[in-house]
Amino acid sequence: MVVVTRPVLEFRDVTLSFSGVTAVDGVSFHVDAGELFAIIGPNGAGKTSIFNVLSGVYRPQTGSVRFEGRDLVGVRPHRIAAMGIARTFQNIELFAHLTVVENLMLGRHNHMRYGALSAFAWVGRARREELANRAAVEEVVDLLELAPWRRMPVGLLPYGVQKRVELGRALAMEPRVLLLDEPVAGMNAEETEDMARFVLDVREELGVAIVMVEHDMGLVMDLADRVLVLDFGRPIRTGTPAEVQRDPDVVRAYLGEAHRVEEHDGGGAAGDRAGGGAAGGDGAGGDAAGEGRAAGGDAAGGERAGDRAAGDRAAGDRAAAGAAGKTSPTGGTAGGAA
Ligand SMILES: Nc1ncnc2c1ncn2[C@@H]1O[C@H](COP(=O)(O)OP(=O)(O)OP(=O)(O)O)[C@@H](O)[C@H]1O
Ligand SMILES: [Mg+2]
Numbered sequence: 001m002v003v004v005t006r007p008v009l010e011f012r013d014v015t016l017s018f019s020g021v022t023a024v025d026g027v028s029f030h031v032d033a034g035e036l037f038a039i040i041g042p043n044g045a046g047k048t049s050i051f052n053v054l055s056g057v058y059r060p061q062t063g064s065v066r067f068e069g070r071d072l073v074g075v076r077p078h079r080i081a082a083m084g085i086a087r088t089f090q091n092i093e094l095f096a097h098l099t100v101v102e103n104l105m106l107g108r109h110n111h112m113r114y115g116a117l118s119a120f121a122w123v124g125r126a127r128r129e130e131l132a133n134r135a136a137v138e139e140v141v142d143l144l145e146l147a148p149w150r151r152m153p154v155g156l157l158p159y160g161v162q163k164r165v166e167l168g169r170a171l172a173m174e175p176r177v178l179l180l181d182e183p184v185a186g187m188n189a190e191e192t193e194d195m196a197r198f199v200l201d202v203r204e205e206l207g208v209a210i211v212m213v214e215h216d217m218g219l220v221m222d223l224a225d226r227v228l229v230l231d232f233g234r235p236i237r238t239g240t241p242a243e244v245q246r247d248p249d250v251v252r253a254y255l256g257e258a259h260r261v262e263e264h265d266g267g268g269a270a271g272d273r274a275g276g277g278a279a280g281g282d283g284a285g286g287d288a289a290g291e292g293r294a295a296g297g298d299a300a301g302g303e304r305a306g307d308r309a310a311g312d313r314a315a316g317d318r319a320a321a322g323a324a325g326k327t328s329p330t331g332g333t334a335g336g337a338a
Contacts, residue, residue: 006069008033008177008209009054014063016049023049024060025233031177036203036210038220040244041230042254047213048090049233051179054211055087056080067177082110086175088166090182090213096155100146100165101137103154107172108133140168143205144198160191164198171202178202180212184219192219199223217255221245229254 007030016024024046031037039047052058053065056077065072072080086107094103111133141147144164149157154165163183170178183199184192196219203210214220220227221241228238231253237244244250 005033007031008035008068009211010064010066011050011054012064012066014050014053014060014065016046016053016058016060022233024053027063027228027230027233027235029228029235029238031209031211033209034203034207035225036199036212036223038224038227038241039211039213039230040215040217040220040227040254041236044232045230046233047230048181051087051181051211051213054080054179055085078110081173084174084176085179086170086173086177087179088163088170088181088183090185092162092166094154094162094166094169097153099153100150100157100168101141103165104137104140104168104172105133107140107169108136110173111136136174137172140171143171143201144168158191160187160194163187163191163195167195167198167202171206176208178208178210180210180214182214183212184214184216192216196223 009031011030012028014024014027015022027046027050029037039050041047049058053060054072056072056075056079059074063073067080067083067085070083072083075083095106098106111129141150144167146161146164146168149161149165154162157165167180167183180199184195187195199210199212200223202208212220212224224241226238227241227244229236229244229247229250236249236253237247239247245255
């Protein structure tokens with residue numbers, strides 16, 4: 001008997017342009033159920049833009065995007081989140097003054113049907129719903145080992161733990177696809193190891209498909225089933241980590257000779273990780289990580305990213321956060337997603 005399984009995500013011939021810049025240029029890929037699919041490439045290659053298309057923040061000019069067979073183009077971000085696609089952000093997007101548990105509860109808003117008024121009329125059901133939401137949050141707290149910080153305001157937590165809370169907020173939505181945008185950017189080696197373990201736990205215990213954008217090559221090569229390499233918005237190669245690492249075009253565009261690993265043994269890649277760009281500095285977020293990458297890897301990567309539309313990109317991320325029902329740590333809400 002032949003079992004045909006449909007991909008969870010299908011991205012076909014997608015092009016996304018901003019006045020003059022083609023951020024995503026004819027990109028196609030699919031993600032299978034339970035798969036960990038990585039997207040890599042230099043700064044400005046279009047990785048976050050792909051996430052913004054997948055989550056409905058940007059509408060591509062051409063191509064099709066399907067989730068479990070359903071067309072996502074033109075679907076609003078909150079609808080896509082409710083359908084089962086959750087994401088984390090390149091720069092942390094949490095309510096800094098709320099506790100860990102409160103932030104995780106916000107991830108449940110898709111599952112909350114009873115507001116304050118209906119709670120009066122439906123005391124029993126509203127209460128049952130509240131209990132179910134709390135139980136779901138507690139499962140996330142257990143899985144990500146967040147118990148020690150549960151009642152602390154997120155803004156006071158170490159950077160690595162904040163990134164973990166963000167993962168938790170996405171998981172609280174009970175997604176079937178999880179989009180992780182640079183989950184270890186700016187982390188030290190120990191935090192990176194922790195995050196790698198949690199990502200694997202999430203995948204094994206929850207069975208969600210994961211799409212991960214990451215500059216830390218050790219992490220990508222250890223965790224990913226398949227990797228898509230982008231350069232200037234264009235796909236250069238899709239393959240297993242071993243295939244991608246050996247591809248001369250990939251080495252030229254992104255990895256650089258210094259990063260070429262002839263035979264990756266799949267284990268104990270702490271050394272690779274340290275060298276692969278996790279050295280993002282002080283954890284101040286994307287900028288520090290960006291400098292670390294430019295210095296550590298393909299020097300041209302930094303130049304390419306330049307300052308092109310840096311403000312716009314930040315705005316895009318904030319818009320995405322707003323669409324997901326959150327504010328940035330700085331307190332600004334951004335609702336006006338494209
Ligand atoms: N809202 C926007 N307006 C204009 N240009 C944009 C916008 N969003 C992204 N871009 C441009 O699209 C290109 C791809 O950006 P994107 O953020 O997707 O790159 P990336 O691969 O995630 O890079 P990084 O590794 O630095 O995070 C860049 O040239 C960027 O300046
Ligand atoms: Mg990005």
